[in-house]
Amino acid sequence: MNNNPFGSNSQKSFSAYPRDFDLESGSFRRPRKAKGSPFHPFRMLKTIGNRLRYYSKLHPCLVFFLCLSFGVTFIIIVSFFESHYGTMDDNQNFDLGSENNPFKKLRNLVMVAGHSVYTSRSCQKVDKEDSWLGASKYTQLLLGQAATFVTHIQEGIETASKDDGALLLFSGGETRKDAGPRSEAQSYWTVAESRGWFGKEESVRWRALTEEHARDSFENLLFSVCRFREVTGAYPQNITVVSYDFKEERFAHLHRLAIRFPESRFLYSGTPASSTSREAGLKGEALVRAQFQEDPYGCKGSLKQKKLRRDPFHRTIPYPSGCPEIQGLFRYCESVTYPGSLPWAE
Numbered sequence: 001m002n003n004n005p006f007g008s009n010s011q012k013s014f015s016a017y018p019r020d021f022d023l024e025s026g027s028f029r030r031p032r033k034a035k036g037s038p039f040h041p042f043r044m045l046k047t048i049g050n051r052l053r054y055y056s057k058l059h060p061c062l063v064f065f066l067c068l069s070f071g072v073t074f075i076i077i078v079s080f081f082e083s084h085y086g087t088m089d090d091n092q093n094f095d096l097g098s099e100n101n102p103f104k105k106l107r108n109l110v111m112v113a114g115h116s117v118y119t120s121r122s123c124q125k126v127d128k129e130d131s132w133l134g135a136s137k138y139t140q141l142l143l144g145q146a147a148t149f150v151t152h153i154q155e156g157i158e159t160a161s162k163d164d165g166a167l168l169l170f171s172g173g174e175t176r177k178d179a180g181p182r183s184e185a186q187s188y189w190t191v192a193e194s195r196g197w198f199g200k201e202e203s204v205r206w207r208a209l210t211e212e213h214a215r216d217s218f219e220n221l222l223f224s225v226c227r228f229r230e231v232t233g234a235y236p237q238n239i240t241v242v243s244y245d246f247k248e249e250r251f252a253h254l255h256r257l258a259i260r261f262p263e264s265r266f267l268y269s270g271t272p273a274s275s276t277s278r279e280a281g282l283k284g285e286a287l288v289r290a291q292f293q294e295d296p297y298g299c300k301g302s303l304k305q306k307k308l309r310r311d312p313f314h315r316t317i318p319y320p321s322g323c324p325e326i327q328g329l330f331r332y333c334e335s336v337t338y339p340g341s342l343p344w345a346e
Contacts, residue, residue, distance in 0.1 A: 101233060106167040106207060109236035111224040112156035113217060113243040113251075114172020114184025116141070116149055123194035126150055132187075133179045144274030148244070151271050153188050154198050156242045159269055160208065161200040166240075167228055168208040171220040177312035185210035213317050215310040217247065217288075218298045221255045222329070223319055230322025235343045238265045245270030246282055250289050257337060258296040259329065260345045299333035 120131035127150055129141040153170075160168040170192075172184025189210050192198075197205050211227040214220045221241065228236050239261060241251045252268045273281045295303050320327040328340040 101231075103167060103207065103232045104234075106165055106232050107234070107236065108163055108166040108238040108240070109224060109228045110156055110160045110163070110166045110168045110240045111211075111220065111242065112152050112168070112170050112188060113220040113241065113247075114170060114188055114214075115152075115243075116145075116187070117174075117176045117179040117182050117184055118187035118191060119179050119182070123190065126191045126194065133176045142274060142276040142280075145277050148271065148274055148277075149188070150191060150195075152242055153192050153195075155269055155271055157192060157198050157200050157204050157208070159240055159242065160204050164203070166207070167232065167236075168204060169211050169224045169227060170208070171211040171214045171224045171227075173213045173215050173310070174313050174315060175215060175310040181313050183210070183212040185212045185214075213315060213319070215307040216298055216303065217243075217250060218255050218258065218292065218296075219307075221251065222259060225259070225261075226319045226323035226326070229325075235323075235325075238267065240267040240269060242269045242271070244273050244281065246273065246278075246285050250285070250292060254289065254292045254296060260337060260342055262344065265344075294335065296335065296337070297333055 116132040116134065118126065118131060119133050120126075120128070122131075125131040127147050129143065129146045132141055132146050132149065134141050156168055156170070160166045170185040170188040172188070174181050174183045176182075189208065192208065193205075197208075209227070209231060211220075211224045214223045221239075225236065225239070228234075243251060248268045248270050252263075252266060256263065256266050272278070291301075291303050292298065295301060298304065298307065320330045325343050329338055329342065332338045332340070
């Protein structure tokens with residue numbers, strides 16, 4: 001019988017030193033860290049790239065169609081959110097001030113189309129031709145033309161005064177380089193102010209505003225509709241346009257049809273041209289009308305070039321930010337009538 005407790009037959013072995021003690025160095029060994037799998041993003045991307053390269057060589061058509069499908073889906077999703085939430089933001093921004101909007105009860109639009117810029121320093125010469133600027137500083141207005149501008153202003157005021165629910169807009173941009181950055185619309189408003197609103201100041205002045213970006217007759221109409229929406233929060237129920245009588249077909253037929261505004265809700269108030277300018281006016285009108293028949297939205301050829309010439313100060317057009325519901329109409333440039341949805345055509 002072996003009585004040695006340290007023998008080989010012992011059921012329980014005994015260690016004289018701890019396991020992590022190094023006899024040679026006489027110190028304790030540092031415990032080893034467990035091996036892990038550290039995250040290497042660049043190595044992972046490289047691996048994914050290698051696999052994609054491998055599959056693209058193995059199945060090139062399949063990989064191409066998958067990438068194309070992903071790209072198209074991404075573009076559709078981004079476009080949807082941009083159009084949907086962008087429009088919501090525009091409407092929400094407008095609605096923030098709608099409760100305090102003094103014009104929100106106005107329902108009808110009276111638009112006076114501008115034809116010239118008033119340049120005189122005195123408001124006492126509104127019926128003098130040298131107080132207004134023609135197409136250029138070298139173009140002298142014919143006798144009697146200045147008086148027709150004043151007549152348009154007065155006609156617009158008279159029309160608005162008969163309708164307490166009408167917003168009066170003078171429309172016309174900064175179209176004359178030699179006049180400086182002064183708009184046709186602001187010129188007409190200033191003349192109305194100098195004439196005391198022809199006795200209608202109390203009832204009309206507070207609801208007479210300007211649209212100062214239009215460069216042609218189609219923009220007079222379209223921009224004024226957008227400006228109406230910007231000011232009142234709604235689109236006009238009825239529209240009355242004030243201009244020369246020989247331009248009625250252009251406004252009441254061509255331009256009205258281009259925006260598909262109902263004929264029963266569109267009125268035209270035409271005043272005669274001066275006897276000295278009527279013949280030239282009729283000849284020029286026939287030419288412009290033919291151009292709009294070929295290009296209803298004035299976005300190509302000679303009509304486009306004319307608008308560029310009438311923007312000497314390179315003004316940025318703010319529309320359709322104030323009328324997001326018809327933004328498609330502002331981008332449309334075809335020879336056929338705009339087919340999209342419009343608030344007044346529903």
